[in-house]
Amino acid sequence: MADSRASHAAVRILPADVRLTVLPGESVVDAVRRHGYRTRYSCRRGGCGTCKADLVDGEVRYRFPVAGSVLSDAERAAGKCLPCRAEPVGDIVIRLSGQDRLRRLFGSIDPASGRAG
Amino acid sequence: MGVIRLGYVHVRVTDLEGSAEHYRNTLGMDQVTEEGGRLYLKSWDEHDHHSVVLEGGGVGLVKLGYKVATSADLDEFEQRATAFGAEVARMTKGDNVGVGDGLRITLPSDHVLELYSDVEYLGNATGTWNPDPWPREGLRGIGVPRLDHTLVTTEDPVLLERFFAEVLGFRTAERLVAGPDNDQLVGSWMFCGEQPHDIAFVKGAQGKLHHFAYHVDDWSSLLRAGDVFSMRDVPIDFGPARHGITRGETIYFFDPSGNRNEVFAGGYRTGPDFRTITWTMEKAAQGINYTHRELDPDFLNVVT
Numbered sequence: 463m464a465d466s467r468a469s470h471a472a473v474r475i476l477p478a479d480v481r482l483t484v485l486p487g488e489s490v491v492d493a494v495r496r497h498g499y500r501t502r503y504s505c506r507r508g509g510c511g512t513c514k515a516d517l518v519d520g521e522v523r524y525r526f527p528v529a530g531s532v533l534s535d536a537e538r539a540a541g542k543c544l545p546c547r548a549e550p551v552g553d554i555v556i557r558l559s560g561q562d563r564l565r566r567l568f569g570s571i572d573p574a575s576g577r578a579g
Numbered sequence: 580m581g582v583i584r585l586g587y588v589h590v591r592v593t594d595l596e597g598s599a600e601h602y603r604n605t606l607g608m609d610q611v612t613e614e615g616g617r618l619y620l621k622s623w624d625e626h627d628h629h630s631v632v633l634e635g636g637g638v639g640l641v642k643l644g645y646k647v648a649t650s651a652d653l654d655e656f657e658q659r660a661t662a663f664g665a666e667v668a669r670m671t672k673g674d675n676v677g678v679g680d681g682l683r684i685t686l687p688s689d690h691v692l693e694l695y696s697d698v699e700y701l702g703n704a705t706g707t708w709n710p711d712p713w714p715r716e717g718l719r720g721i722g723v724p725r726l727d728h729t730l731v732t733t734e735d736p737v738l739l740e741r742f743f744a745e746v747l748g749f750r751t752a753e754r755l756v757a758g759p760d761n762d763q764l765v766g767s768w769m770f771c772g773e774q775p776h777d778i779a780f781v782k783g784a785q786g787k788l789h790h791f792a793y794h795v796d797d798w799s800s801l802l803r804a805g806d807v808f809s810m811r812d813v814p815i816d817f818g819p820a821r822h823g824i825t826r827g828e829t830i831y832f833f834d835p836s837g838n839r840n841e842v843f844a845g846g847y848r849t850g851p852d853f854r855t856i857t858w859t860m861e862k863a864a865q866g867i868n869y870t871h872r873e874l875d876p877d878f879l880n881v882v883t
Contacts (some may be wrong), residue, residue: 502877506814508593509638509837510881527593529637532837 471550475501476518476557478564487525490545490556494564498573501545502562508532508547515562517543520554580648581748582771585726585778586698587644587675588791589632590838597835598633605811606793606840607722611701614676622793623704623714624724628677631726638836638883640788642691643729643778644678645747645771650696653682659746660684672697687742688733689786720811721804723793727843728776730790732783732882739780740767752776752849753824753856755866761859768824770853775825775846787882790831792841798828804842805830816878820870822846824858831878838883 471484473493484493491503491513503513508528514537524547533544545556558564570578592598599618602608608620611629619629627646634641647653660667666685670693672678679697686692704714713722733739743749752775755766766781781789795801801819808815808830816839818830827846833839858866864874 504814504816504875504877504881505833505837505839507833507835507837509833509883510877512877512881526597526835529591529593529639529836531637531639 470552472553473550474553474555475564476555478558480564484550488549490522490543490548490550490554494545498567500565500567501558503546506546508544511544513545513562514542515545515559516557517541517548518555518557521551522548522554523551525549580652582652582694582777583646583648584772585643585728585791586627586646586695587630587632587678588726588729589634589641589644589675590788590791590834591637591639591641592633592635592834592836592838593638594835595633595635601813601835602631602633603719605720605807605813607719612676617676619676621701622723622725623718625726626700626703628699628701632675638838640690640731640786640883642683642693643731644675644693644695645777646698647694647696650680652696653680653694656684656694656746657682660742663742663746665742665746670695686733687735687738688731688780690731690733721793721795721800721807721842723795723842725794727792727794727841728774728778729788729792730779730781732785732787732789733780734782734785736764736767736780736782740764740769743769743778747771749778750849750851750853751855752853753858753866755781755824755858755860755863757860761857765860765863770849773848773850775827775849781879783879783882788838789879789882790839790841792843795842795844797844801828801830801842801844808832816881817868817871817875820868823862823866823869824856836883839881 473490474481482497504510511532608622611619618633620631621629668683670681670683672680677699678695681695684692705711749769749771751769753768757763757765768776768779771777814833816831825846828844831841865872
């Protein structure tokens with residue numbers, strides 16, 4: 463889908479090394495979904511921790527509170543984030559957990575160009 | 580005599596405002612009152628004061644309330660729970676808005692279970708004289724009629740099943756078993772009336788909530804609930820699908836704080852003469868999702 467709206471941030475997702483724009487007020491997972499990709503997540507509301515990833519570079523904010531039982535202060539300090547609720551402040555880089563990978567939703571069709579392959 | 584039904588579920592939510600919106604407008608519950616930072620809600624076809632309590636701060640279960648028939652039952656259950664070795668305390672009228680004296684039991688699974696018989700009667704939305712089949716002024720969102728059951732996790736399903744059977748008189752509708760001799764209990768679905776289950780539990784962390792469920796009329800209502808979820812971007816876990824276990828029909832979804840909810844239709848009828856059904860691990864995916872026979876490993880792991 464063409465992204466005609468102004469974006470204020472981007473997320474680079476490792477290890478796939480794919481860069482996606484993120485709209486104001488949009489979470490990383492919502493951006494991933496809008497761009498035609500999927501990552502591992504479950505509740506999409508910050509309650510389960512399934513999407514937990516490393517924030518390698520940059521800063522995120524949480525518009526909705528996240529329970530300490532899901533993402534503790536120690537984990538935040540150690541650079542963990544919850545992509546389903548995290549909104550990038552400027553450009554960020556995240557690394558998905560070892561159990562996770564960035565997948566194209568439409569198979570061989572490239573979600574950005576619509577071309578196959 | 581005995582436990583009648585799941586009366587209320589009291590949960591923590593990180594986002595109280597968003598959660599109020601979800602339970603009121605997506606599910607269609609009515610807010611009865613707000614007191615001390617807690618929201619008390621009820622569904623249109625429920626008669627007692629409330630069935631869901633939302634409390635700000637964190638996620639997961641604060642406690643479950645099951646209604647019993649008489650106050651004499653409370654004495655009996657207090658005795659039996661104490662003899663079982665559970666931690667039992669008396670709760671007093673007003674501990675929960677609208678709810679009278681009762682018992683507060685810490686289950687072997689670390690969940691808090693409250694039993695009560697006295698609760699303020701508000702009546703349902705259609706009354707008891709020549710009632711309409713549903714409120715003629717209409718419903719919001721799905722318009723869930725009532726709470727149905729809950730599923731929690733425990734390290735020791737055998738002990739918890741024994742507690743519900745020996746102390747509270749529940750019976751087992753279905754069991755999920757593992758091991759070469761199929762004698763390792765993984766999950767149990769138990770009833771106190773004639774539903775397929777009023778409480779269920781599977782092996783997992785102590786004190787956690789897997790989901791609580793609302794009843795809906797039928798498959799068609801379930802599909803319409805799915806439409807409402809899509810319109811309102813409510814995250815779906817799985818469904819609509821048929822359960823092998825309970826034979827019910829389901830959609831699992833999440834509230835705005837990540838607590839799992841379910842809308843549940845159908846299911847068979849049980850009773851005191853019901854014979855327990857057994858599922859083995861080789862058919863467990865079919866037991867949980869009969870339609871797809873697939874299960875995301877996160878389905879059983881994700882709890883709040």
